[in-house]
Amino acid sequence: MDSCRALSDAERRPYWLDSPDRPEPAPRLRGDVRADLAVVGGGFSGLWTALLAKERDPGRDVVLLEAGTVGWAASGRNGGFCTASLTHGSANGLARWPDEIATLERLGLANLDEIEQTVKRYGIDCSFERTGELQVATEPWQLDEMAAGADLARELGLRLDVLDRDQVRAEVDSPTYIGGHWERDACAMLDPARLAWGLRAACLAAGVRIHERTRVRTITSDLRLVTGNGTVTAAAAALGTGVFSPLLGRLRHFLVPVYDYALMTEPLTADQLAAVGWANRQGVGDMANQFHYYRLTADNRILWGGYDAVYYNGGLIKPEQDQRDATFGKLAEHFYQTFPQLGEVRFSHRWGGVIDTCSRFSAFYGRAHGGRLAYAAGYTGMGVGATRFGANVMLDLLDGEPTERTRLRMVREKPVPFPPEPLRSGVIQLTRWSLARADAAQGRRNLWLRTLDRLGLGFDS
Numbered sequence: 245m246d247s248c249r250a251l252s253d254a255e256r257r258p259y260w261l262d263s264p265d266r267p268e269p270a271p272r273l274r275g276d277v278r279a280d281l282a283v284v285g286g287g288f289s290g291l292w293t294a295l296l297a298k299e300r301d302p303g304r305d306v307v308l309l310e311a312g313t314v315g316w317a318a319s320g321r322n323g324g325f326c327t328a329s330l331t332h333g334s335a336n337g338l339a340r341w342p343d344e345i346a347t348l349e350r351l352g353l354a355n356l357d358e359i360e361q362t363v364k365r366y367g368i369d370c371s372f373e374r375t376g377e378l379q380v381a382t383e384p385w386q387l388d389e390m391a392a393g394a395d396l397a398r399e400l401g402l403r404l405d406v407l408d409r410d411q412v413r414a415e416v417d418s419p420t421y422i423g424g425h426w427e428r429d430a431c432a433m434l435d436p437a438r439l440a441w442g443l444r445a446a447c448l449a450a451g452v453r454i455h456e457r458t459r460v461r462t463i464t465s466d467l468r469l470v471t472g473n474g475t476v477t478a479a480a481a482a483l484g485t486g487v488f489s490p491l492l493g494r495l496r497h498f499l500v501p502v503y504d505y506a507l508m509t510e511p512l513t514a515d516q517l518a519a520v521g522w523a524n525r526q527g528v529g530d531m532a533n534q535f536h537y538y539r540l541t542a543d544n545r546i547l548w549g550g551y552d553a554v555y556y557n558g559g560l561i562k563p564e565q566d567q568r569d570a571t572f573g574k575l576a577e578h579f580y581q582t583f584p585q586l587g588e589v590r591f592s593h594r595w596g597g598v599i600d601t602c603s604r605f606s607a608f609y610g611r612a613h614g615g616r617l618a619y620a621a622g623y624t625g626m627g628v629g630a631t632r633f634g635a636n637v638m639l640d641l642l643d644g645e646p647t648e649r650t651r652l653r654m655v656r657e658k659p660v661p662f663p664p665e666p667l668r669s670g671v672i673q674l675t676r677w678s679l680a681r682a683d684a685a686q687g688r689r690n691l692w693l694r695t696l697d698r699l700g701l702g703f704d705s
C-alpha cells in the first residue's frame with residue numbers, strides 16, 4: 245500500500261497511552277511538607293526508585309513529584325523491549341568495561357529476573373512476555389558483526405542461537421533477512437504504559453505520596469524542592485528526570501535530547517499473522533547503524549520504530565517535534581519492504597518521543613548536595629529495564645555504604661561531555677550523516693567515525 249494512504253487514519257499520539265485504563269492524575273502538591281526521600285520524575289526511573297525505597301524500608305516516608313502525569317514521557321511511549329543489558333548491548337559494555345562485562349551481564353540478567361518477579365508479585369497487567377530478541381542481518385557486512393556478537397555472547401555464557409537465512413525466516417518471514425541470532429533470555433516484551441501505571445499503583449499501595457502535574461522548579465542545597473504551589477523539605481532526594489531541563493546544572497553537559505519515532509499497525513488478522521510466522525513472538529531488531537526495532541503486541545499489532553534518530557539543532561524539546569511526517573513516511577515504506585505480504589495492513593498510531601542520549605550510550609550516576617541527592621540519567625534508548633538497576637544504584641548511593649553496584653567502574657565513571665552549542669549540533673549532525681553513509685557503503689566507517697570509535701565516543705538511540 246502507498247505509505248500516505250496507509251498512514252492517513254493513524255492517530256497522532258502514542259498507542260500505549262491511548263487507553264481508557266490511564267489513571268486519573270494524583271493531586272498536585274499544595275503546601276509545605278517533609279519527607280525522608282523525595283523522588284523527582286514519574287517515569288520508570290522515579291517509579292522504581294520510590295517502590296524499591298519502600299521495599300527496602302517500608303517505614304521510609306517517600307514523596308514522588310511528576311511534572312506531567314506518570315509515564316507520559318519516554319517511559320509510556322517506547323518500544324517495550326525490556327532488555328537485560330545495562331550497557332546498551334554487550335558489545336558496547338565490552339568495549340568500555342572489558343574487566344567488568346561478565347559482572348554487568350550477570351547483574352543485568354538478575355535485574356530482568358527481578359522485574360519479572362515484581363510484575364508477578366504486584367499483579368501488574370503489562371503483557372510481559374519473555375520472548376527474547378531476534379537480531380536480523382539484512383546486508384552481508386552485518387553477518388560479520390553478528391558472528392562477533394555470537395562469540396562474545398558464548399564467552400559470557402548467554403543463551404544465543406545463531407540462525408541462517410532459512411532458520412531466521414522460519415521464525416519471522418521477511419525476504420530481506422539473510423541471517424540472524426536469537427538471544428532467548430535477555431529480553432522481554434511488555435506494554436510500557438501499563439508497566440508505569442502498575443508501578444504507580446504499587447507505589448501508592450506501599451504508601452508513596454504521589455503528586456502529578458507538579459514540576460520541581462529548583463532544589464536548594466539544603467534539599468528544599470520548590471514547586472509552583474508548595475515545597476518538600478527532604479532528608480534525601482533522587483532525580484529520575486530523564487532528558488528534561490536538569491535540576492542539576494552539571495547534567496546539561498552529558499545529555500542531549502534525541503527523538504525516536506514509531507508506528508503501530510492495526511491488529512493483524514489470523515491470515516496476516518500466519519503469513520509472517522512469528523510464533524515465538526520475539527522482539528526484532530536489525531543490525532544497521534540506523535536500525536529498526538519491531539514487535540507484536542498482545543492483540544497482534546506490529547509496533548515498528550527506529551531508523552531516524554533525530555537531533556534538532558539547539559537541542560530544544562518541543563511537543564511539536566513528537567510528530568515528523570518525513571520519518572513516518574520512511575518507516576511505513578520500510579515496513580512494506582520488510583513484509584511485502586502485509587501490503588494491506590494500515591497504521592493506527594504514529595508518534596515520537598525524546599531519549600536522554602549520552603556519549604557512552606549507557607546511564608551514568610552520581611551524587612550532589614553533600615551526598616544527599618542522587619541522580620541517574622543517559623539511558624540512550626535502552627532504559628526500560630536498566631532504569632530499575634539505576635534506581636537501586638541511586639538508593640545505594642544515598643545509603644552511603646559501598647555495594648557491588650556502586651563499586652563498578654561503570655557506575656563511578658562519567659561519560660565524555662558533549663561540546664557546547666553550536667559545535668554540539670555540528671558534531672552530532674556530522675556523526676548522523678556518517679552513520680547513514682556507513683549503512684549505504686557496506687558498513688565501511690569513514691575517518692570521522694573511526695576517530696570517534698578510537699575515542700570511545702558516538703551517537704546512538
Ligand SMILES: Cc1cc2nc3c(=O)[nH]c(=O)nc-3n(C[C@H](O)[C@H](O)[C@H](O)COP(=O)(O)OP(=O)(O)OC[C@H]3O[C@@H](n4cnc5c(N)ncnc54)[C@H](O)[C@@H]3O)c2cc1C
Binds near residue numbers: 315322324460627
Ligand atoms: C520512541 C521511544 C522508543 C523507545 N524504545 C525503547 C525500548 O524499546 N526499550 C528500551 O529499553 N528503551 C526504549 N526507549 C527508552 C526508554 O523509554 C527510556 O530509557 C526510559 O523510559 C527512561 O525512563 P526515565 O524515567 O529515566 O525517563 P522519562 O520516562 O523521560 O521520565 C522522566 C520524567 O521526569 C519528569 N520530570 C522531569 N523534570 C521534572 C521536574 N523538574 N519536576 C517534576 N518532574 C520532572 C518528566 O515529566 C518525566 O515524566 C525508547 C524511548 C522512546 C522515546
